[in-house]
Amino acid sequence: MKTNTDPHQMALTSVVYRNPVTSNTHYNELEVRHSLLARRATSINRISIPEHASATLTFHNINYIVEAKSILNKQCLKCPNLPFFKAQQQKQILFDVSGKFMNGMNAILGPSGCGKSSLLDVLADRKDSNDLSGLVLVDEAPRHPSFRYTVGYVVQENICSGTLTVRENLWFSINLRMPKEISMTEKNQRVTCVIKELGLEACADTRVGTDFLRGVSGGEKKRTCIGMELVLSPKILLLDEPTTGLDASTASSVMNCLKDLSQRGRTIIFSIHQPRYSIFKTFDTVMFMCKGRCIYHGSPRDVVSYFATHGYQCEQYDNPADYALDVLIDVSRNLDTLMRLNNIYNTTNANVLALHHIKESLTNNNNIEQERQKYKIEAARSIKAEIFYLSQRTLRNTVRNPALALSQTLVSIVIGLLAGLLFYNLKRTIEPGVQNRLGAIFFIILSQTLSNLTAIEPLISESALFIHERTSGYYRIFTFFIAKLLCDLLPMRVIPTILFSGISYFMIGFNRTGGQFFIFLLTIFMTGLFGSALCFFIAATIHVFAVALIIAILIFVVMTMFTGFLVDLSSVFSWLSWIQWISAFRYASNMLTISDFKGLTFCLSNATNFCPLTGDEILDTRGLAHANSWDLWKNFFALTIMSIMFFVFAYIQLLRMKKTK
Numbered sequence: 001m002k003t004n005t006d007p008h009q010m011a012l013t014s015v016v017y018r019n020p021v022t023s024n025t026h027y028n029e030l031e032v033r034h035s036l037l038a039r040r041a042t043s044i045n046r047i048s049i050p051e052h053a054s055a056t057l058t059f060h061n062i063n064y065i066v067e068a069k070s071i072l073n074k075q076c077l078k079c080p081n082l083p084f085f086k087a088q089q090q091k092q093i094l095f096d097v098s099g100k101f102m103n104g105m106n107a108i109l110g111p112s113g114c115g116k117s118s119l120l121d122v123l124a125d126r127k128d129s130n131d132l133s134g135l136v137l138v139d140e141a142p143r144h145p146s147f148r149y150t151v152g153y154v155v156q157e158n159i160c161s162g163t164l165t166v167r168e169n170l171w172f173s174i175n176l177r178m179p180k181e182i183s184m185t186e187k188n189q190r191v192t193c194v195i196k197e198l199g200l201e202a203c204a205d206t207r208v209g210t211d212f213l214r215g216v217s218g219g220e221k222k223r224t225c226i227g228m229e230l231v232l233s234p235k236i237l238l239l240d241e242p243t244t245g246l247d248a249s250t251a252s253s254v255m256n257c258l259k260d261l262s263q264r265g266r267t268i269i270f271s272i273h274q275p276r277y278s279i280f281k282t283f284d285t286v287m288f289m290c291k292g293r294c295i296y297h298g299s300p301r302d303v304v305s306y307f308a309t310h311g312y313q314c315e316q317y318d319n320p321a322d323y324a325l326d327v328l329i330d331v332s333r334n335l336d337t338l339m340r341l342n343n344i345y346n347t348t349n350a351n352v353l354a355l356h357h358i359k360e361s362l363t364n365n366n367n368i369e370q371e372r373q374k375y376k377i378e379a380a381r382s383i384k385a386e387i388f389y390l391s392q393r394t395l396r397n398t399v400r401n402p403a404l405a406l407s408q409t410l411v412s413i414v415i416g417l418l419a420g421l422l423f424y425n426l427k428r429t430i431e432p433g434v435q436n437r438l439g440a441i442f443f444i445i446l447s448q449t450l451s452n453l454t455a456i457e458p459l460i461s462e463s464a465l466f467i468h469e470r471t472s473g474y475y476r477i478f479t480f481f482i483a484k485l486l487c488d489l490l491p492m493r494v495i496p497t498i499l500f501s502g503i504s505y506f507m508i509g510f511n512r513t514g515g516q517f518f519i520f521l522l523t524i525f526m527t528g529l530f531g532s533a534l535c536f537f538i539a540a541t542i543h544v545f546a547v548a549l550i551i552a553i554l555i556f557v558v559m560t561m562f563t564g565f566l567v568d569l570s571s572v573f574s575w576l577s578w579i580q581w582i583s584a585f586r587y588a589s590n591m592l593t594i595s596d597f598k599g600l601t602f603c604l605s606n607a608t609n610f611c612p613l614t615g616d617e618i619l620d621t622r623g624l625a626h627a628n629s630w631d632l633w634k635n636f637f638a639l640t641i642m643s644i645m646f647f648v649f650a651y652i653q654l655l656r657m658k659k660t661k
């Protein structure tokens with residue numbers, strides 16, 4: 001393959017530099033280097049996956065400490081789930097870890113909980129820098145702020161869109177993550193090339209699959225996730241346990257695939273649990289970790305002899321990987337041995353040399369972090385393009401997985417018919433006309449409220465995908481929010497609203513004027529929109545479906561109780577009655593009540609044509625002002641404000657989701 005340039009560097013075109021501070025000589029050099037790269041990138045007119053894209057990643061004295069919650073005292077063990085019984089405690093996960101990963105297959109091995117994933121996250125710049133000390137360098141320079149978005153990182157869980165095909169997932173990744181300068185032809189070339197490299201030709205146009213939709217195999221799904229990173233053509237590819245959950249042959253095929261990539265110059269770094277020998281021997285280097293410390297880093301061929309010198313003998317037919325893991329388990333139980341092996345590792349010649357090389361950089365470490373924060377990163381695509389690609393995916397998702405949309409539509413038809421039959425052709429009599437009319441309004445608001453609970457599920461089920469894509473810099477939160485609104489929340493309210501209103505309004509026999517039907521339609525739509533906004537906010541705040549659902553139901557029930565239909569609001573305790581002002585459903589039912597009752601007269605049911613009660617009197621009794629049109633529209637205004645407020649809250653919650661882990 002032809003290699004005209006380095007697309008990893010090309011991705012830097014998506015980075016702009018704002019107010020770089022020039023107080024530090026070392027950083028000045030970096031800045032010059034980066035701007036040179038950026039300038040060079042703009043002149044590139046052809047992209048191909050480079051055969052020799054290699055990078056060396058070194059890390060020095062990495063310490064990672066988190067705030068962990070611990071139970072305060074023994075008595076509190078009885079109530080461990082209550083947050084106020086927990087105290088913040090510092091927990092060190094990584095202890096002075098240093099090392100160097102060059103192009104090739106670099107494995108990180110160790111027992112569960114030894115800090116493999118944490119180290120990978122640190123190397124990928126996905127941890128909060130406040131919890132970290134130490135230095136990570138790429139080709140002897142500090143990582144660029146965009147490193148997190150340009151490095152390939154395949155998380156342990158296979159996160160990609162299940163309703164899209166393998167090829168569509170790759171396109172989604174390349175469309176959103178590569179700079180806009182890259183042409184369609186070049187992207188197509190790259191996607192085709194990655195599909196070929198990963199051996200995905202046979203299933204390229206098969207849907208990946210979800211829990212309920214059979215798709216590609218586990219190995220193919222894993223390779224799709226790898227492909228979504230490879231389309232960026234990263235020099236460094238990090239993978240968290242790429243073989244977990246795969247059978248032996250699929251694990252081998254994934255590892256062979258990675259081996260191929262490494263032979264083409266990429267630096268592949270991955271954590272792995274108990275590899276078979278056939279896999280173990282493909283590694284170029286292995287790093288053994290134990291309780292957050294590194295105790296060996298070198299060739300897999302030297303493992304047995306290295307540990308033998310420390311008193312651990314490998315049995316004749318034992319797999320060296322199993323043997324090493326047994327050694328690690330033994331070492332983890334013996335703190336003295338662990339410290340001894342860790343000290344030996346830290347003082348090995350190679351390591352000392354590496355530290356010597358970057359001594360100057362180490363002293364500038366604090367400055368480097370501060371400087372990194374000052375760079376502003378811009379997304380690779382324009383807002384319009386991001387909305388387009390996200391909407392395209394959402395629509396495909398809806399069309400290919402129509403259960404939710406169909407059930408929402410069907411439920412609207414059924415409830416519309418039910419309301420129509422229950423309150424069929426309302427009479428304008430005092431008994432039972434008035435009561436039935438009020439009952440119909442209450443039923444309509446209640447049913448529309450409850451049918452909006454469905455808005456919780458899609459966001460919660462997509463939260464893992466959203467967090468992953470946000471961390472990997474696929475799109476801005478704003479564009480995700482707009483696409484969700486335009487292609488998911490709004491259509492799911494508009495169509496059912498029209499169907500429900502069209503059926504129920506005329507069957508029930510509310511006033512048949514165009515204006516009143518429009519107010520009815522608008523009220524139903526706004527009720528749905530408010531319900532969606534509230535559910536969106538709850539789903540963005542609480543990620544456990546059952547908890548989110550129960551909270552949404554609780555809020556809906558309280559709001560329904562304060563509509564004024566179940567209890568006379570003037571008789572409620574004064575310290576409780578303020579809830580009526582935040583009951584969106586009171587505003588909705590007020591709109592319907594005022595619109596329908598105003599100007600009506602209600603007759604006696606004995607057909608005497610004596611009509612002693614007017615709709616205006618009923619509105620007066622219910623305390624609903626109706627003198628002018630503002631009295632009606634102020635309810636619409638309040639409903640709109642509350643919907644906007646909850647959409648804003650939902651957006652803030654999305655922003656608050658941490659990019660780092």
Ligand SMILES: Nc1ncnc2c1ncn2[C@@H]1O[C@H](COP(=O)(O)OP(=O)(O)OP(=O)(O)O)[C@@H](O)[C@H]1O
Binds near residue numbers: 067112114115116119
């Ligand atoms: N944010 C955190 N708060 C508290 N403890 C944490 C946090 N992050 C990691 N840990 C702890 O740090 C240790 C190392 O976690 P890590 O996920 O890095 O281990 P691992 O070697 O990848 O484990 P596994 O192989 O089981 O995935 C674990 O004991 C984990 O519970």
